[in-house]
Amino acid sequence: MLALVERFRGQVFGLCYRMLGQRQDAEDCAQETFVRVLKNLHRWDPGRDFEPWLLAIAGNRCRTALSSRKRRPVADGMVEQLPDDAPDERAAQHLGEEVQLALAAVRAEYRQAFVLFHEHELSYAEIAESMSVPLGTVKTWVHRARKELIEELRRRGVVPEPRNAVPRV
Amino acid sequence: MQCHEFEDRLHRRLDDRQSPEADPQLVAHAAACEPCGQLLIGQRLLLAGLRRGVKHSSGSQLAQNVLAGYQAEPMEAVVVEGSSGRRSWQILAWLAATAAALAIAVSIYVASQPGRRNVAVSSPSVNAVPSVGPKTPPRDIAHSDSRPPGGNGRRAHALGAFQLLPRGGGYGVALADMATSSLPDAVERMEEVERYAPGIRPIRVSIAMLWNALWRSIPGLGPSESDPKAWHGRMDVRRLV
Numbered sequence: 001m002l003a004l005v006e007r008f009r010g011q012v013f014g015l016c017y018r019m020l021g022q023r024q025d026a027e028d029c030a031q032e033t034f035v036r037v038l039k040n041l042h043r044w045d046p047g048r049d050f051e052p053w054l055l056a057i058a059g060n061r062c063r064t065a066l067s068s069r070k071r072r073p074v075a076d077g078m079v080e081q082l083p084d085d086a087p088d089e090r091a092a093q094h095l096g097e098e099v100q101l102a103l104a105a106v107r108a109e110y111r112q113a114f115v116l117f118h119e120h121e122l123s124y125a126e127i128a129e130s131m132s133v134p135l136g137t138v139k140t141w142v143h144r145a146r147k148e149l150i151e152e153l154r155r156r157g158v159v160p161e162p163r164n165a166v167p168r169v
Numbered sequence: 170m171q172c173h174e175f176e177d178r179l180h181r182r183l184d185d186r187q188s189p190e191a192d193p194q195l196v197a198h199a200a201a202c203e204p205c206g207q208l209l210i211g212q213r214l215l216l217a218g219l220r221r222g223v224k225h226s227s228g229s230q231l232a233q234n235v236l237a238g239y240q241a242e243p244m245e246a247v248v249v250e251g252s253s254g255r256r257s258w259q260i261l262a263w264l265a266a267t268a269a270a271l272a273i274a275v276s277i278y279v280a281s282q283p284g285r286r287n288v289a290v291s292s293p294s295v296n297a298v299p300s301v302g303p304k305t306p307p308r309d310i311a312h313s314d315s316r317p318p319g320g321n322g323r324r325a326h327a328l329g330a331f332q333l334l335p336r337g338g339g340y341g342v343a344l345a346d347m348a349t350s351s352l353p354d355a356v357e358r359m360e361e362v363e364r365y366a367p368g369i370r371p372i373r374v375s376i377a378m379l380w381n382a383l384w385r386s387i388p389g390l391g392p393s394e395s396d397p398k399a400w401h402g403r404m405d406v407r408r409l410v
Contacts, residue, residue, distance in 0.1 A: 146180070
């Protein structure tokens with residue numbers, strides 16, 4: 001049991017942090033996820049990969065937490081500073097924080113699909129199964145997430161605006 | 170290459186987990202078109218920022234907390250089981266109420282069909298009856314045919330309306346008789362049953378409400394112009410609720 005938690009805590013905490021943007025919330029959510037997983041372990045089909053199933057539960061917990069957060073507003077646009085190991089990584093850390101802030105600005109479904117695809121490297125089929133939506137929907141969500149994230153990064157000055165407003169053809 | 174083609178191609182490369190910069194056509198278009206070039210830079214920065222990843226915090230307590238939460242699970246399971254059991258019971262009750270209401274509606278519809286009259290009248294089969302009675306205690310149906318015409322004969326006649334239908338246009342009268350006496354009575358007599366099974370209240374209320382609604386729509390039996398509040402066959406739903 002503890003080995004399972006140790007083995008997957010990084011993935012679960014990572015998704016929760018990406019979805020919720022706050023360390024304490026992410027830890028609580030990760031804990032709830034593992035408790036739920038252990039309770040429902042008998043429902044897991046051993047013929048299927050464990051990780052998508054686990055991340056599906058984590059995603060559901062995150063969305064539940066987000067919906068309860070809507071009823072209980074918190075400080076907006078806040079990303080916690082995680083401890084930095086090397087000072088020379090400051091620029092990279094800044095970029096990571098900006099991406100995290102941009103992620104907070106897109107819809108939860110887009111965010112979850114995007115993070116599962118690009119960070120957890122699940123296939124579209126696995127994401128579709130874990131989020132219980134058609135594969136095409138996941139693809140659309142990921143594409144929209146990319147576009148909206150770049151727009152958000154542009155608004156935040158991370159991605160430079162085109163100098164000439166040349167219409168795209 | 171058009172800009173929308175550039176964008177589609179960029180997404181395809183990313184979907185295939187291939188670097189966009191490794192595609193010469195994409196790079197060539199990005200070099201020639203500033204907005205697309207910025208889009209390509211934006212994608213690179215986005216994925217670089219994402220690769221920065223999330224550092225694990227001091228989650229050493231996570232395993233212990235999970236264990237504690239898991240051990241506290243049985244009490245929670247009882248609560249969940251109780252609420253889900255109650256929910257499933259409510260669904261069952263409403264399903265039963267809907268089924269009973271449908272049975273009444275179908276019976277009335279079948280009875281009101283002109284083409285069916287002869288069949289129903291000529292057939293003495295008792296099997297045609299059961300769908301009419303909503304949860305009526307079986308003893309009432311059994312007694313209805315055995316009781317003498319006098320005394321409580323009205324009810325007996327009404328409950329056996331489909332067998333005892335008068336020939337030649339008396340169907341409506343029989344139906345009205347059944348509706349004005351037996352069904353309201355049957356529903357009200359369910360109060361006795363309800364003492365032992367309080368859960369049937371929604372069923373009883375549903376039947377009463379449906380019956381009143383149906384009855385309102387039958388010409389001649391709904392509220393009359395002279396006294397809109399009083400009409401035959403009405404059940405006092407407010408009293409039930």
